[in-house]
Amino acid sequence: MTKAFQEYYPKNLSHCYGCGVNNKQGHQLKSYWHENSDNGVEQTIAHFKPKTYHTAIPNFVYGGLLASLIDCHGTGSAAAISYKRANRLMGSEPAFRFVTAALNINYLAPTPMGITLKLIGTFSEIKENKVIVDIDVIAQEQICVQGQVVAVKMPTTMT
Amino acid sequence: MTKAFQEYYPKNLSHCYGCGVNNKQGHQLKSYWHENSDNGVEQTIAHFKPKTYHTAIPNFVYGGLLASLIDCHGTGSAAAISYKRANRLMGSEPAFRFVTAALNINYLAPTPMGITLKLIGTFSEIKENKVIVDIDVIAQEQICVQGQVVAVKMPTTMT
Numbered sequence: 001m002t003k004a005f006q007e008y009y010p011k012n013l014s015h016c017y018g019c020g021v022n023n024k025q026g027h028q029l030k031s032y033w034h035e036n037s038d039n040g041v042e043q044t045i046a047h048f049k050p051k052t053y054h055t056a057i058p059n060f061v062y063g064g065l066l067a068s069l070i071d072c073h074g075t076g077s078a079a080a081i082s083y084k085r086a087n088r089l090m091g092s093e094p095a096f097r098f099v100t101a102a103l104n105i106n107y108l109a110p111t112p113m114g115i116t117l118k119l120i121g122t123f124s125e126i127k128e129n130k131v132i133v134d135i136d137v138i139a140q141e142q143i144c145v146q147g148q149v150v151a152v153k154m155p156t157t158m159t
Numbered sequence: 160m161t162k163a164f165q166e167y168y169p170k171n172l173s174h175c176y177g178c179g180v181n182n183k184q185g186h187q188l189k190s191y192w193h194e195n196s197d198n199g200v201e202q203t204i205a206h207f208k209p210k211t212y213h214t215a216i217p218n219f220v221y222g223g224l225l226a227s228l229i230d231c232h233g234t235g236s237a238a239a240i241s242y243k244r245a246n247r248l249m250g251s252e253p254a255f256r257f258v259t260a261a262l263n264i265n266y267l268a269p270t271p272m273g274i275t276l277k278l279i280g281t282f283s284e285i286k287e288n289k290v291i292v293d294i295d296v297i298a299q300e301q302i303c304v305q306g307q308v309v310a311v312k313m314p315t316t317m318t
Contacts, residue, residue, distance in 0.1 A: 015214050017221040025212040053184040055174050056258070057317060062176040063259045064227025071223045099215070100222045103264045110258075110317055158216060158269055 004030035005044075005076040008091035013154075018072035029069055031076035034120060042084075044077040044121035044133075050113060061111040066145050069119060070135045071100050074149025077121040078131035085126060098131065098151035099158070111137065111144040129153045163189035164203075164235040167250035172313075177231035188228055190235040193279060201243075203236040203280035203292075209272060220270040225304050228278055229294045230259050233308025236280040237290035244285060257290065257310035258317070270296065270303040288312045 006019045006029065017026040027048065034045035048069055056062045078098040083090045111117065118138040125132035130152050137145035165178045165188065176185040186207065193204035207228055215221045237257040242249045270276065277297040284291035289311050296304035 013216050015217055017213050017215070018223045020214075023212055023214070025210075051184075053182055054176050055179075055182070056176070057172050057313070058174055060317060062227075063262065064177045064223070064230045067226040067230065067262060067264075068221075068223025071226065099269075100266055102266065103222065103226060103262070105226075105262045107259055107261065110314075154216070155269075158219060 002032060004032055005080045005090065006030055006072070009079070009097060010095045013095070013097050016072065018068045019076060027065075027068065027072070029072045029076075031073050031080070031119075031121070033080065041122060042081065044073065044080060046073045046076075046119040047116050048119070049116040052113070055113060059113055061113055061117070063105075063107055066107075066111060066137055067103060067105050067147070069117070070105060070137065070145070070147035071103055071149060073119045073121055073135055074103075074133040074147070075100055075151045077123070077133045078149070078151035081123055081126055081131060082128075097154045099154045100149055101130075101152045102150040103147065105145060105147040107145050109142060109144045112139055115139045124148075161191060163191055164239045164249065165189055165231070168238070168256060169254045172254070172256050175231065177227045178235060186224075186227065186231070188231045188235075190232050190239070190278075190280070192239065200281060201240065203232065203239060205232045205278040206275050207278070208275040211272070214272060218272055220272055220276070222264075222266055225266075225270060225296055226262060226264050226306070228276070229264060229296065229304070229306035230262055230308060232278045232280055232294055233262075233292040233306070234259055234310045236282070236292045237308070237310035240282055240285055240290060241287075256313045258313045259308055260289075260311045261309035262306065264304060264306040266304050268301060268303045271298055274298045283307075
């Protein structure tokens with residue numbers, strides 16, 4: 001079974017509330033290459049079904065959760081493309097691990113509850129120390145949210 | 160005791176994961192007027208101490224949580240200033256209730272864990288249907304995150 005990007009993170013950096021495999025209370029978002037991307041562009045994909053309490057107002061998903069999912073899908077995608085561009089296996093050392101420098105989100109339509117959401121990431125800039133990922137959050141074929149993650153290599157001061 | 164902005168929200172719109180008083184699993188952020196603002200500008204304030212599991216990597220706060228706090232402090236502040244400009248008591252009907260159209264966040268420095276964070280909101284645009292709130296997230300006098308919330312009146316289709 002394919003491992004998610006986040007499952008390749010070093011164990012001591014896998015505590016993220018949004019996507020860390022070691023954070024039992026967290027969202028544990030899992031991101032993958034989007035193998036079925038039909039436009040020939042490298043894309044990444046994640047799925048997430050919000051819990052009933054992840055609500056904004058009844059029937060709609062909380063925007064802060066959507067921001068969180070975009071954030072983690074962005075930094076995960078940044079790590080994955082960095083390994084790919086370096087022709088290295090994911091998980092090999094030294095690890096590529098990115099953090100978010102900026103997060104810009106437009107909420108285009110209320111996101112309905114009770115549906116497994118799809119996040120699709122596309123790269124708009126790929127540099128060694130900085131990757132920009134554009135992410136659509138899709139509910140039943142409708143783009144509800146568009147976000148951009150400016151991911152930068154984790155500063156050595158953080159580890 | 161002063162009630163928080165969010166405690167004036169209509170009961171049927173108080174389920175937000177970030178700030179709803181009816182959401183037991185949520186963050187229950189509480190925003191107030193910043194009475195001690197020393198620069199003569201109308202400002203709002205909220206405090207929040209992240210839980211130990213709200214981590215990004217060990218010792219630092221998860222950016223998605225910070226985005227959530229900014230989001231809810233922004234929409235709460237938008238409601239409060241709207242009541243104030245209309246010379247109406249908070250909680251009076253019809254309610255001012257805002258949702259987020261856009262959320263733009265810059266993570267300036269890693270936010271340390273174990274500290275009660277302070278959010279300060281300042282208004283950069285106040286219109287009847289749209290309020291823009293700039294928010295600093297401060298840990299021990301250091302601004303770690305700066306965010307901007309574009310809040311718009313909740314569409315009638317959402318209620």
